Amino acid sequence: MPRPIRALIHPSALQHNLSRVRRAAPDAQVWAVVKANAYGHGIERVFDGLRGADGFALLDLQEAQRLRQLGWRGPILLLEGVFEARDLELCSRLGLWHTIHCDEQIDMLAAHKTQLGHRVFLKMNSGMNRLGFTPQRFRSAWARLNALPQVDEISFMTHFSDADGARGIGHQVAAFDTATQDLPGERSLCNSAGVLRHASVQAALAADWVRAGIVLYGSAPDHPEHGAAHWDLQPAMTLSTRLVALQQLQAGDSVGYGSCFTADQPTTIGVAACGYADGYPRHAGTGTPVLVNGIRTRLLGRVSMDLLAVDLNPVIAAGLEVGFGSEVTLWGRAENGAVLPIDEVAAAAGTVGYELMCALAPRVPVAVAVV
Numbered sequence: 467m468p469r470p471i472r473a474l475i476h477p478s479a480l481q482h483n484l485s486r487v488r489r490a491a492p493d494a495q496v497w498a499v500v501k502a503n504a505y506g507h508g509i510e511r512v513f514d515g516l517r518g519a520d521g522f523a524l525l526d527l528q529e530a531q532r533l534r535q536l537g538w539r540g541p542i543l544l545l546e547g548v549f550e551a552r553d554l555e556l557c558s559r560l561g562l563w564h565t566i567h568c569d570e571q572i573d574m575l576a577a578h579k580t581q582l583g584h585r586v587f588l589k590m591n592s593g594m595n596r597l598g599f600t601p602q603r604f605r606s607a608w609a610r611l612n613a614l615p616q617v618d619e620i621s622f623m624t625h626f627s628d629a630d631g632a633r634g635i636g637h638q639v640a641a642f643d644t645a646t647q648d649l650p651g652e653r654s655l656c657n658s659a660g661v662l663r664h665a666s667v668q669a670a671l672a673a674d675w676v677r678a679g680i681v682l683y684g685s686a687p688d689h690p691e692h693g694a695a696h697w698d699l700q701p702a703m704t705l706s707t708r709l710v711a712l713q714q715l716q717a718g719d720s721v722g723y724g725s726c727f728t729a730d731q732p733t734t735i736g737v738a739a740c741g742y743a744d745g746y747p748r749h750a751g752t753g754t755p756v757l758v759n760g761i762r763t764r765l766l767g768r769v770s771m772d773l774l775a776v777d778l779n780p781v782i783a784a785g786l787e788v789g790f791g792s793e794v795t796l797w798g799r800a801e802n803g804a805v806l807p808i809d810e811v812a813a814a815a816g817t818v819g820y821e822l823m824c825a826l827a828p829r830v831p832v833a834v835a836v837v
């Protein structure tokens with residue numbers, strides 16, 4: 467028998483979360499961001515749930531190819547554009563839209579031989595200082611692009627550094643608006659946090675395209691200020707396993723490497739088949755939430771490579787049968803419907819939901835739920 471750990475992808479949750487984005491930005495077209503193999507979920511596995519999007523946005527040409535192989539004929543946007551000149555041939559062949567964030571990319575396009583004009587998103591660095599032309603240099607970049615026969619249509623984008631936090635987006639929106647005011651073309655500003663937290667404040671923001679990533683997978687972009695339930699999001703991934711052993715601790719007994727947890731009362735613990743080699747964060751310590759038979763309890767001691775320990779006292783106190791083979795939910799939805807948001811596990815480990823989903827290990831078998 468294989469180890470009992472597995473991940474389950476929920477197409478109905480993806481669909482629900484996509485409709486949630488549409489409700490928040492009703493006038494915008496939605497790029498479903500599926501970079502990093504759909505944030506660890508698998509492009510092929512999320513495709514059905516997200517095919518209602520207006521386009522898919524990603525970084526890798528190979529991922530774009532996989533989308534075309536799945537039969538997607540709509541827009542695909544390369545969020546960082548091309549990395550070398552020959553990537554442009556694939557853009558022409560697969561009809562990919564691509565971002566232009568630097569002069570070198572304009573040079574490559576100017577030298578590219580193509581029959582079909584390219585659709586490009588000219589990116590502004592409005593304050594994040596990662597990719598894009600500064601507002602001062604934006605117009606000359608636009609003029610250069612606009613003069614190229616290789617270019618069919620130019621749209622504009624920028625990316626927010628603080629859509630999820632206190633600083634907000636006002637300063638970047640102002641810079642973007644001022645520099646693009648009289649340029650013709652579609653605009654794309656918001657990521658997930660921008661859509662959920664700011665789209666209603668300024669409707670114009672949401673037009674013409676939003677770029678929704680994390681929200682589609684059911685994680686709140688601004689946890690812990692808000693949780694997934696606050697935003698009405700459903701987990702798109704469940705990571706679950708089973709108990710493979712039980713132990714009885716007396717007061718004074720400890721568990722695991724480093725004896726990091728010592729019982730202060732008689733405690734029944736369960737040992738679950740999940741460890742950091744599965745992508746579960748080793749930095750999650752005692753107290754990290756876990757569901758056993760759908761009842762909320764906590765992790766005990768240090769997470770090891772293949773195993774972790776959980777407190778079964780709350781499960782027993784709830785009157786539930788628990789033993790070898792009992793269901794353990796690391797994040798997502800338990801069989802009884804209880805939900806453990808990935809954001810809570812991430813917070814306990816000092817990280818964010820994004821990192822945990824992307825880090826799901828290759829050794830974990832993944833299935834797609836039939837709705």
Ligand SMILES: *Cc1c(COP(=O)(O)O)cnc(C)c1O
Nearest residue numbers: 499545625657658677678679680
């Ligand atoms: C990843 C990414 C997004 C999506 O961000 P989320 O916070 O996951 O919604 C949007 N735009 C760009 C340019 C990105 O790289």
